[in-house]
Amino acid sequence: MSASCRRPACPGRYSPDGYCDECGHKAPTGVTELPPTSAATGGSARTRGSASGRSGRSGRGRLGAGLVEIARVPPRDPATAVMADPVVAEPRRFCLSCDKPVGRGRDGRPGRTEGFCPHCGTAFSFLPRLGAGDLVHDRYEVLGALAYGGLGWIYLARDRHVSDAVSDRWVVLKGLINTADPDAAAAAVTERRYLVEIDHPNIVKIHDFVQHPDPKTGDPVGYIVMEYVGGESLRDRLVARREETGAAGLPLAEVIAYGVEILPALDYLHDRDLLFCDFKPDNVIQAEEQLKLIDLGAVRHLSDEESAIYGTPGYQAPEIAAAGPSVASDLYTVGRSLAVLALGARGFTSTYATRLPTPEEAPLLAEHDAFYRVLRRATHPRAERRFGGAAEFSEQLLGVLREVLAVADGTPRPSTSLRFTPERRTFGTAAGDVAAAENGGRDAAGIPDPREVAAALPAPLVDVLDPGAGFLASLGTGAPDEVVRALTAAPVDSPEVGFRLVRAHLDAGHPRRARAELDARAAADPLDWRVDWHRGLAALADRDPAAARTSFEAVYHALPGERAARLALAAACECAGDAEAAAGHYARVWATDRGFLSAAFGLARLRLADGDRAGALAVLDQVPESSAHYLTAQVAATRAGIAGAADDGGPVDDLLGAARRLERLALDTERQARLAAELLERALDWLGGDGAGPHARERILGNELTERGVRFGLERTYRMLAQHARTREERYALVDRANAVRPRTLV
Template structure:
């Protein structure tokens, strides 16, 4: 820890740019006509007295206990002094403490804030919040009036503002803090705000200046603006650029939402060059097109947008909810960067119910809206809902029985209503499902309404754009949830936005390999764009522990086969052969795939190739029957027309031996005879 004595200012002063009248807020103490501004005086507008001079000097003894060493800093409500607690020793030495006084002792609002602090701040006890030990008084050296001072623990270290200002690039210029670091800061401090909120307290003035990083821990400091919820009498303090819109604070007052607003603004200031955050962008965020970080990190942009929404009802409802989404965004960013999945159980969604878009008889499967609707995860049931217990008893039954049980139940709740929507969708009653879906006017802003609206809209191609809009709203509300991104990706693919779908499919797949639909979706989009190598790479990432591993490998084989022979290279055929030989398939599936491989190889050989995918003339002379040991083989057959025909004939006959239908069996034998190489007697 930094030696506290070295943190004391040798010449404490409030910069002129930070001097404002405590009553009307107008600038005071500014330079004029070449003369420096006065540290003490009266506001020319309303005559209120102001003083920006520290009232305590080194050596002053407060309450016969706290010996002042000097001033550390100044904040929105007062000077902060370093002192030695002479009554308590820790490990044989005096305990360092901090005393915070008032910039203007004549300010009645500031004095009222000090009294409020004395009432409840000493009870605040959280590892990420500075500990308030005591409340002391000392006569003002000018007026003789007693002035209150908060006595709190000394926290060595640097503020997040200082860390950001001193973060330099290779050329020495200041650069924003790494986004991962900023998100980690937010995740660590939000529980401290949640602790205050749970006790009916609001921090009100969260900003990078008021968070200290010391000994691998963050602490909230400067609790001077903390107030009780519902307090409409105490003076309200905040910082322009960070605090919620003034009309909101003046109208409905400070709230949990306004506290979280300040966190969102602080994250933005720390993570990118937010020029004009207190002026031009005082109530908004810059567009992603103007900030590369926001353009590259869509989920982070959406998180900031929700945290700082001008409508308080659309912000995060709690510090815990915001921390959960921050964690999800951090997982996504880290996994996209290093390729290491970071799956985690969601607090909002079930896992995906089944994978959609899994190919059966081709390299890709066409996407179906109803298939997606039946596969996407579902919102978890709120355990506090009156119907939660009953709904747990109807899971696992067939859709018709479930619907009957729900309609017979005499329980009214939002969860019951949403379960009815789902049950009617599952029995095919789309009109009934839509009729059951409540409106925002009935239940308020709830992302689950948009989620179910999206599921219903997927069932009709005419409403696929509406599905995308609905899921996009869920993504706005839950920017750290892979399920929301998966739904937007699928709806985007259905509505003709393959690039947007690929971007989100990849983000989902990178963070959690449990979303196999994202892997097949990403491979499908890449194949449609002609990127077969990229598609096969994704198929190879489906782990062998997945029930869809074999389907992915079969799709990878077919990704070689469904292209024109002239675009094939020898390496494509060899890779398809190797993959098929490695798969443990039943004989019928194996021989069926072998037929596809041999047919493609035969077309390639007959067309002719130079091994790079380009066509060349077919040799006039037949290929010699004798081959060297180094000749390339496909499923054990040399890459010659005769050998490939023999392999194809063998596979057709093997399929015929497994075919129970006589007509189909004869057809396979005929195919075998038709491809058999011509022999000379």
């Protein structure tokens, strides 16, 4: 049973990593022992296994990704960071060989800091080997101990070869807690071999590897010399935030920005076949406006199948013991760390040790579904279901960050997708098409045809590394059947050629052939999100929106930062009859990127159907004047206002607002007249038989807002439309309507 937290009024208990699961503070010296799953000093447990994984590619960003401001952490005076009393807390003392508790007190007496493990006989020592004034390698002057980690004590020192009267070069020396431990010694040798070559702005710089005789035995002890990073760990920032504001986690935008900033550092390691293995908030320092990965003691080669594996309960991937570390397991630790930073650490080593909180348990995840999906993919129990690399993880996180910020302050954060083209065309615009209404088109509340949606959605970008990319670049346009023949005769068979053939079959009206081609692609790579994307298109083309929704859900789960994936899901939900889910997805897409006009029309359509006319008008008015669909949106907004007076006695403000909007539109004469006729017909219905009514002083399209005035205006409009009639029958009908609506006069 773990010990209760010693902080006043805190109901938490100390978890295996040595921190309270409620307030997040470290366990002090003298508390009863922690669960035996934690490892010596630092909570990093060791296992053995093989390593496998793939690397990704990415360039580094800057803290905040240029989108959000994060308060800088001022540099800390190195001298103030030295521990006054360097002691390893008893709850964190474990044997490096058998992981059993050692050095524990009993009967009121403190535990021994040096001795032999009573379980396996291995010698242990938790005392610093170096003290203030010691000179290591005739170069590094020790000021004192800074902290202790999973593999050794950490000391602050001054580099005498660089320091001068003007400034000092501060460095950190990291040594082993117990050189008798073969795993620890092997880890030190590994660090000496390749860590000095690591050079990335977000990874602590290793300067040197030196030796210094043990003060007791005289045996040489190895020390890693690295740069001093005088900042604050993300774990410390989390605890400070909780104490200052009572919030469980850090602001979500800040957490995501941390992930976007630090993932390129892991990508850098992965590209060099190195794994970090023990990523957690404690091992990331913010100094000034930059993040640094510290404590590289657990770093290992992908091909290393022998050395000890270090990790921390609550962060380590579930397959580590059986399969060993991999790129996927590194990404798992990042996903868990982001969840802890956003939601707080409570329960992540107990209740949520093997799963994430649900949206019902954590409202933040319900509010930001895209962030929840990022976490779910990063921490999927099956390694092959996680992100393919740190670059892909960072790319999707950045897309989610844009959404979170846009929703928070109402300012769009558009970006160019690396996965999809823009919309091929805008769907669901019937409400803004004047001719459509006259010819029986769908009105503002009508659901778009699924086939229209399939033809309009963005298309996946061609992978330039695909063997068929060159052929596709030379493929011309033509009738769908001609494109099918050209693709069938392609000189190379590749995934991109196959997916292009699927779309060609759909364009030609052959969804069954498209599905057959998709089955072949799915057999080759069942985890390729493009398979689900094209299955969704095929389902829409076959007017099966429920199946399309299932497929696009899978795409959105794989790419939660992509607006195209969410737009497709929104359309499928709307076509399937789930207006609430569709409106939520449309709203997020439109809030983030005003380039997705289909989302604006979809959101306005659903709000209007739900009776939220003001909300619908607000969305349509957000379509920029520079857009090719600006007039279409304004026509739809005019129609929404006209429909506002659907019932007798309805709000006259809707009619007058629609009239003012129509007067401002730069439409041709015929379309202006058709809309005017719609508006005046509604006004006449609204007036009913009340004669002048209470609004006789108002004017609508230049006419008095009375039955007589509106009838005269409607007569003129019908006669104008008769001049643009395309057939004799249509012209006669309009003239008859003009005569019928004309008010009675004496002449």
